[in-house]
Amino acid sequence: xxxxxxxxxxxxxxxxxxxxxxxxxxxxxxxxxxxxxxxxxxxxxxxxxxxxxxxxxxxxxxxxxxxxxxxxxxxxxxxxxxxxxxxxxxxxxxxxxxxxxxxxxxxxxxxxxxxxxxxxxxxxxxxxxxxxxxxxxxxxxxxxxxxxxxxxxxxxxxxxxxxxxxxxxxxxxxxxxxxxxxxxxxxxxxxxxxxxxxxxxxxxxxxxxxxxxxxxxxxxxxxxxxxxxxxxxxxxxxxxxxxxxxxxxxxxxxxxxxxxxxxxxxxxxxxxxxxxxxxxxxxxxxxxxxxxxxxxxxxxxxxxxxxxxxxxxxxxxxxxxxxxxxxxxxxxxxxxxxxxxxxxxxxxxxxxxxxxxxxxxxxxxxxxxxxxxxxxxxxxxxxxxxxxxxxxxxxxxxxxxxxxxxxxxxxxxxxxxxxxxxxxxxxxxxxxxxxxxxxxxxxxxxxxxxxxxxxxxxxxxxxxxxxxxxxxxxxxxx
Amino acid sequence: xxxxxxxxxxxxxxxxxxxxxxxxxxxxxxxxxxxxxxxxxxxxxxxxxxxxxxxxxxxxxxxxxxxxxxxxxxxxxxxxxxxxxxxxxxxxxxxxxxxxxxxxxxxxxxxxxxxxxxxxxxxxxxxxxxxxxxxxxxxxxxxxxxxxxxxxxxxxxxxxxxxxxxxxxxxxxxxxxxxxxxxxxxxxxxxxxxxxxxxxxxxxxxxxxxxxxxxxxxxxxxxxxxxxxxxxxxxxxxxxxxxxxxxxxxxxxxxxxxxxxxxxxxxxxxxxxxxxxxxxxxxxxxxxxxxxxxxxxxxxxxxxxxxxxxxxxxxxxxxxxxxxxxxxxxxxxxxxxxxxxxxxxxxxxxxxxxxxxxxxxxxxxxxxxxxxxxxxxxxxxxxxxxxxxxxxxxxxxxxxxxxxxxxxxxxxxxxxxxxxxxxxxxxxxxxxxxxxxxxxxxxxxxxxxxxxxxxxxxxxxxxxxxxxxxx
Numbered sequence: 001x002x003x004x005x006x007x008x009x010x011x012x013x014x015x016x017x018x019x020x021x022x023x024x025x026x027x028x029x030x031x032x033x034x035x036x037x038x039x040x041x042x043x044x045x046x047x048x049x050x051x052x053x054x055x056x057x058x059x060x061x062x063x064x065x066x067x068x069x070x071x072x073x074x075x076x077x078x079x080x081x082x083x084x085x086x087x088x089x090x091x092x093x094x095x096x097x098x099x100x101x102x103x104x105x106x107x108x109x110x111x112x113x114x115x116x117x118x119x120x121x122x123x124x125x126x127x128x129x130x131x132x133x134x135x136x137x138x139x140x141x142x143x144x145x146x147x148x149x150x151x152x153x154x155x156x157x158x159x160x161x162x163x164x165x166x167x168x169x170x171x172x173x174x175x176x177x178x179x180x181x182x183x184x185x186x187x188x189x190x191x192x193x194x195x196x197x198x199x200x201x202x203x204x205x206x207x208x209x210x211x212x213x214x215x216x217x218x219x220x221x222x223x224x225x226x227x228x229x230x231x232x233x234x235x236x237x238x239x240x241x242x243x244x245x246x247x248x249x250x251x252x253x254x255x256x257x258x259x260x261x262x263x264x265x266x267x268x269x270x271x272x273x274x275x276x277x278x279x280x281x282x283x284x285x286x287x288x289x290x291x292x293x294x295x296x297x298x299x300x301x302x303x304x305x306x307x308x309x310x311x312x313x314x315x316x317x318x319x320x321x322x323x324x325x326x327x328x329x330x331x332x333x334x335x336x337x338x339x340x341x342x343x344x345x346x347x348x349x350x351x352x353x354x355x356x357x358x359x360x361x362x363x364x365x366x367x368x369x370x371x372x373x374x375x376x377x378x379x380x381x382x383x384x385x386x387x388x389x390x391x392x393x394x395x396x397x398x399x400x401x402x403x404x405x406x407x408x409x410x411x412x413x414x415x416x417x418x419x420x421x422x423x424x425x426x427x428x429x430x431x432x433x434x435x436x437x438x439x440x441x442x443x444x445x446x447x448x449x450x451x452x453x454x455x456x457x458x459x460x461x462x463x464x465x466x467x468x469x470x471x472x473x474x475x476x477x478x
Numbered sequence: 479x480x481x482x483x484x485x486x487x488x489x490x491x492x493x494x495x496x497x498x499x500x501x502x503x504x505x506x507x508x509x510x511x512x513x514x515x516x517x518x519x520x521x522x523x524x525x526x527x528x529x530x531x532x533x534x535x536x537x538x539x540x541x542x543x544x545x546x547x548x549x550x551x552x553x554x555x556x557x558x559x560x561x562x563x564x565x566x567x568x569x570x571x572x573x574x575x576x577x578x579x580x581x582x583x584x585x586x587x588x589x590x591x592x593x594x595x596x597x598x599x600x601x602x603x604x605x606x607x608x609x610x611x612x613x614x615x616x617x618x619x620x621x622x623x624x625x626x627x628x629x630x631x632x633x634x635x636x637x638x639x640x641x642x643x644x645x646x647x648x649x650x651x652x653x654x655x656x657x658x659x660x661x662x663x664x665x666x667x668x669x670x671x672x673x674x675x676x677x678x679x680x681x682x683x684x685x686x687x688x689x690x691x692x693x694x695x696x697x698x699x700x701x702x703x704x705x706x707x708x709x710x711x712x713x714x715x716x717x718x719x720x721x722x723x724x725x726x727x728x729x730x731x732x733x734x735x736x737x738x739x740x741x742x743x744x745x746x747x748x749x750x751x752x753x754x755x756x757x758x759x760x761x762x763x764x765x766x767x768x769x770x771x772x773x774x775x776x777x778x779x780x781x782x783x784x785x786x787x788x789x790x791x792x793x794x795x796x797x798x799x800x801x802x803x804x805x806x807x808x809x810x811x812x813x814x815x816x817x818x819x820x821x822x823x824x825x826x827x828x829x830x831x832x833x834x835x836x837x838x839x840x841x842x843x844x845x846x847x848x849x850x851x852x853x854x855x856x857x858x859x860x861x862x863x864x865x866x867x868x869x870x871x872x873x874x875x876x877x878x879x880x881x882x883x884x885x886x887x888x889x890x891x892x893x894x895x896x897x898x899x900x901x902x903x904x905x906x907x908x909x910x911x912x913x914x915x916x917x918x919x920x921x922x923x924x925x926x927x928x929x930x931x932x933x934x935x936x937x938x939x940x941x942x943x944x945x946x947x948x949x
Binding site: 036047111112115116135136137138139140141142143144145146147148149150158162166170260261262263265266267269270273277278280281282283284285286287288295296297298300301304305307308311312313366369370373376383386390397 | 495499506509510513514517524525527528531532535538539540542550553567568571572575584585587588589590591592593594595596597598599600601602603604607611612615619623715716718719720723727731734735738739741742743747748749750751753822825826829830833847856857860
């Protein structure tokens with residue numbers, strides 16, 4: 001029985017020219033989208049590598065300069081040319097980069113990478129204190145931004161359900177409308193089995209083709225990142241399968257209500273729109289209305305307030321600082337920098353101290369909001385799938401926020417280390433400088449998050465299968 | 479005609495699914511409008527407060543050198559236009575604030591999408607997105623059912639046999655759907671107008687707003703006629719339904735995204751760091767660096783000023799030479815910034831030109847462009863804001879440089895305090911006129927109009943050849 005049903009579906013559904021054409025188009029679209037997404041990921045990676053190599057070369061050249069300075073072979077023209085000067089090292093010579101490494105699945109979902117920087121500059125420049133306040137890395141046409149890019153996960157998210165609907169909107173209704181159901185019944189075919197096998201075969205065929213296309217593209221050797229991303233890839237494949245299963249189950253369930261094929265198509269389209277546009281859109285607007293975030297607008301206000309407050313009493317603060325910290329007062333007149341440098345350093349130390357709690361509060365808020373968005377996503381399988389894809393790709397909002405936290409803390413440490421040395425006119429030698437290096441941040445895929453989101457997707461599938469099985473039990477041929 | 483309209487309305491009323499979908503769409507539109515209004519109200523208040531604080535920070539920054547004050551700078555904000563409650567356009571994606579300071583021209587910042595993970599990934603439901611995406615689906619579905627259902631149940635044959643001209647019947651069906659669409663859009667527009675008028679000093683009911691209303695009527699008309707044509711040509715109800723939904727999918731979803739992706743592939747986005755590096759390089763080669771060693775440009779400038787005052791050295795000039803150099807830095811480097819920003823906008827314009835090619839396949843991108851232009855929330859309105867801030871910046875910095883130049887001598891400091899900071903002009907943004915908005919919206923608006931005219935003409939022609947019996 002099972003073989004007959006599968007053979008029938010193989011011949012009369014899968015090998016039908018329309019089905020083959022649609023599947024071929026799907027494979028081509030998915031491959032093209034992967035190609036574009038992968039090329040963009042490769043570009044980003046290349047840019048990162050170039051930046052790091054250039055910085056390494058600069059660092060080597062600087063160390064050579066330091067050596068020749070220490071050996072007395074080369075004398076600097078003035079204090080601004082001193083390669084061992086702590087202030088200049090803090091600002092420029094000692095610059096390090098902290099780079100968020102793309103995960104193997106980065107080309108699958110661009111996630112929040114178009115919003116948040118993936119490279120942090122570790123130096124004393126105020127612009128780099130808090131990565132959240134840095135401007136975009138790419139100057140994107142906002143008209144393109146409002147329509148959004150499509151990545152392979154986006155194609156699965158939006159187009160796979162459409163394909164499922166087009167191929168399955170009449171999975172049972174067509175047989176009923178053509179009068180074939182009673183014929184099957186009188187031939188002794190179990191209608192329940194027939195429904196399960198038919199829907200199951202279609203699910204397996206389409207899902208396997210989708211997964212194989214994604215895997216082949218990823219393994220074809222042209223991937224932007226090193227590594228196959230074993231566990232993440234397995235998780236992503238499971239998510240694709242579950243998401244596809246949800247839409248197949250939904251199509252079968254709606255078909256079991258014995259409405260016309262037209263009605264089924266209309267209803268499935270309406271569900272597609274509600275799942276992929278209305279529910280996420282409503283969640284966003286309602287969320288914004290209920291819990292509007294003042295975000296960076298308010299943050300900028302607080303940053304400016306701190307800076308202004310300092311400027312109002314700039315001179316007094318510098319005097320006060322030297323009174324409180326007499327060991328910082330310049331002793332070596334040879335290395336003394338112009339007064340404004342010390343003013344800046346004290347101002348920056350003071351401002352950084354004052355702003356850190358403000359920024360921490362902002363970051364905490366942002367992280368809480370990202371978690372709320374994750375929890376909210378359980379209301380729709382589409383939103384769950386999106387969250388999962390972003391996480392597997394290493395491009396989720398949370399992963400960027402955690403990177404920002406670490407980057408900010410590194411900047412803070414660097415400032416805390418170098419600023420007192422700058423105030424004390426200290427010079428740094430090879431020993432201190434040779435340990436400076438760029439650092440790589442490897443985002444972690446949050447296992448707990450993946451676990452409960454996959455669980456939620458399983459929950460949705462379980463619910464739909466329950467509904468299907470209830471309707472299958474009650475299904476009658478006439 | 480009245481009878482046909484009543485008949486069509488009755489048909490729709492009898493179909494419970496249609497009524498349910500109509501009610502849900504209307505409800506969603508209302509929700510999107512109210513939430514959009516709520517955001518507008520909250521954000522405008524926040525922005526006013528922060529803009530006021532920014533000015534306060536400037537005025538109370540304490541006693542300092544005028545050039546230090548130029549580096550301290552000020553934040554300027556683009557107020558949300560009243561029509562943003564209808565179509566927020568790029569406002570949440572491009573930034574609405576600009577930090578102005580000496581020497582450099584910054585980019586717009588503070589994008590709402592940076593603070594809202596859901597908004598960044600899913601977009602939001604605004605009246606414009608509902609009218610651009612959801613209402614067309616409903617209309618194309620309703621229209622796709624009209625003629626084909628009448629044919630299937632024999633009503634079409636009966637009506638035509640009674641002497642009703644086929645064209646009149648088809649136009650009657652179209653008019654019924656136009657009326658439904660007009661009522662939905664009209665009510666939302668009126669409610670939106672009343673809500674916005676309560677809040678904003680800017681009137682909602684202006685020429686742009688009326689054109690916006692007209693635009694959406696035309697746009698939804700495209701789907702009404704497309705659906706009716708499909709319904710007339712379809713062999714059966716299923717075919718009509720699938721074709722109507724496919725038309726919606728291709729026009730509203732696939733074509734816009736395809737062209738957006740394609741435009742990015744053809745004209746890739748610029749890396750910000752590379753963009754700034756190019757400017758720095760150009761400034762180093764062709765500009766003047768007032769904080770670095772004197773280059774050729776500064777030497778030429780020195781020669782001119784020494785000649786003007788008949789002095790031998792800048793130390794002898796009856797002014798502060800640094801002020802002269804700083805202002806020259808602005809005047810020489812500004813065109814370099816202009817050139818690079820124009821090249822960036824040129825890339826955006828090339829992408830937009832590619833989006834316009836989509837007009838051959840779908841009216842959705844043209845409608846979105848016209849909608850954003852009328853609402854004052856498109857890129858061109860943003861560029862207009864940016865240009866106004868740049869004019870303000872030039873004047874703002876020039877005043878400070880001239881003060882430094884005229885109030886001190888070589889090597890001296892010019893210190894100012896609150897009394898002077900308060901005299902700085904206040905930035906007042908003048909929103910683009912309706913004529914400017916129209917100039918941006920004209921081409922896409924006419925495109926949508928051409929779409930509806932062609933489809934209406936096709937409806938008229940095909941209605942004369944309508945098949946009474948399914949074959």
